[in-house]
Amino acid sequence: NSYRIASVPGDGIGTEVVSATIQVVEKLAKTLGTFKIDFEHIPWGTEYYKQTGRYVSEDYLDTLRKYDAVLFGAVGSPDVPDHISLWGLLLAIRGPLQLYANVRPVRTFPGTKCPLNTATDGIDWMLVRENSEGEYAGQGGRSHVGQQWEVATEVAVFTRVGVERIMRFAFETARSRPRKLLTVVTKSNSMRNGMVLWDEVAATVANDFPDVKWDKMLVDAMTVRMVAKPGSIDTIVGTNLHMDILSDLAAALAGSIGVAPSSNLDPTRKNPSLFEPVHGSAFDITGKGVANPVATFWSAAEMLIWIGEKDAASKLMGCVERVCAAGILTPDLGGTSDTQGVVDAVCLEVEKL
Ligand code: NAI
Ligand code: MG
Numbered sequence: 001n002s003y004r005i006a007s008v009p010g011d012g013i014g015t016e017v018v019s020a021t022i023q024v025v026e027k028l029a030k031t032l033g034t035f036k037i038d039f040e041h042i043p044w045g046t047e048y049y050k051q052t053g054r055y056v057s058e059d060y061l062d063t064l065r066k067y068d069a070v071l072f073g074a075v076g077s078p079d080v081p082d083h084i085s086l087w088g089l090l091l092a093i094r095g096p097l098q099l100y101a102n103v104r105p106v107r108t109f110p111g112t113k114c115p116l117n118t119a120t121d122g123i124d125w126m127l128v129r130e131n132s133e134g135e136y137a138g139q140g141g142r143s144h145v146g147q148q149w150e151v152a153t154e155v156a157v158f159t160r161v162g163v164e165r166i167m168r169f170a171f172e173t174a175r176s177r178p179r180k181l182l183t184v185v186t187k188s189n190s191m192r193n194g195m196v197l198w199d200e201v202a203a204t205v206a207n208d209f210p211d212v213k214w215d216k217m218l219v220d221a222m223t224v225r226m227v228a229k230p231g232s233i234d235t236i237v238g239t240n241l242h243m244d245i246l247s248d249l250a251a252a253l254a255g256s257i258g259v260a261p262s263s264n265l266d267p268t269r270k271n272p273s274l275f276e277p278v279h280g281s282a283f284d285i286t287g288k289g290v291a292n293p294v295a296t297f298w299s300a301a302e303m304l305i306w307i308g309e310k311d312a313a314s315k316l317m318g319c320v321e322r323v324c325a326a327g328i329l330t331p332d333l334g335g336t337s338d339t340q341g342v343v344d345a346v347c348l349e350v351e352k353l
Pocket of ligand 1: 013017073074075076077078082086090257258259276277278279280281282283284285290291292293295330332
């Protein structure tokens with residue numbers, strides 16, 4: 001089997017963790033010899049924007065459709081307002097390609113521990129984020145800009161089709177995991193339209209999944225539950241904004257944002273799906289060579305599963321876990337290794353396969 005992957009490293013540490021990951025995955029493919037994989041570099045990002053006035057090429061969607069999947073780094077630069085960079089690149093892909101399911105597994109790795117020590121046995125959750133509408137629909141506007149009476153609206157858009165498809169996806173995800181436990185997160189006390197639609201759709205879809213145990217939770221209370229009762233949680237589904245926030249919290253609770261992966265899936269498989277670390281371009285550590293590449297390794301493993309190389313993916317994760325367990329960790333996990341040190345250690349493990 002042979003695959004073509006679009007590599008879009010983007011900005012900041014995005015370029016560092018994507019290049020680290022390509023080294024590891026190419027090594028894996030060469031060592032196993034069971035599949036071929038080609039990464040083709042696409043230079044979109046802030047440098048591209050400075051040169052062309054656009055974050056992506058004009059025919060970017062057609063360009064991406066030629067690939068089996070996209071491996072993405074991060075976008076964002078101190079030189080450009082974040083809403084311009086994010087909408088210019090990442091959100092310009094997620095929406096039009098209908099990558100509506102953002103799947104974010106969170107796990108405490110061997111050899112690492114939960115920083116707050118709230119979950120002594122570690123954390124193992126699956127977060128499902130609605131990724132195509134809601135609070136990030138981009139609807140709204142500003143009038144009387146700069147005046148004292150300026151008005152700005154940010155309209156959250158929820159469609160029944162959009163809510164139902166993510167809800168179904170979440171119930172299926174929960175069903176595929178041993179505990180078969182789903183928590184639906186909303187804020188349907190103060191937000192009385194879209195969030196009530198979420199509650200209603202959840203109750204309807206649940207009828208088709210009698211084997212899944214589910215409950216619902218307001219998002220503010222959910223933050224407390226994640227910290228205080230982590231063992232009561234397995235799969236979580238929520239809106240674009242809510243899960244954006246909860247997934248950073250989950251990553252920090254489990255170990256570090258530096259290990260958290262995400263899959264932006266088009267479950268209909270009409271379009272290529274996009275795989276990326278949860279973290280951003282991290283200006284504070286860019287260029288220092290200490291970015292944790294594990295989130296992107298894991299994102300690549302999720303990509304391998306999606307394109308059909310499940311065995312290679314689990315072998316890759318085994319290597320990453322052995323390296324973590326041996327204490328070869330970047331500073332965000334309390335270690336002293338740098339990015340390349342982790343890459344080299346994982347490549348050595350891959351050679352032993
Ligand atoms: P961030 O995720 O880039 O960084 C938050 C903190 O986590 C920083 O202290 C950083 O050093 C640390 N961190 C992140 N990834 C790490 C890794 N792999 N290893 C070790 N430490 C790591 O979030 P921030 O600072 O809010 O955003 C920076 C820029 O990234 C902004 O322009 C923002 O818009 C953009 N961003 C882009 C995302 C994307 O492309 N998917 C997601 C989040 C933010
Ligand atoms: Mg985020």
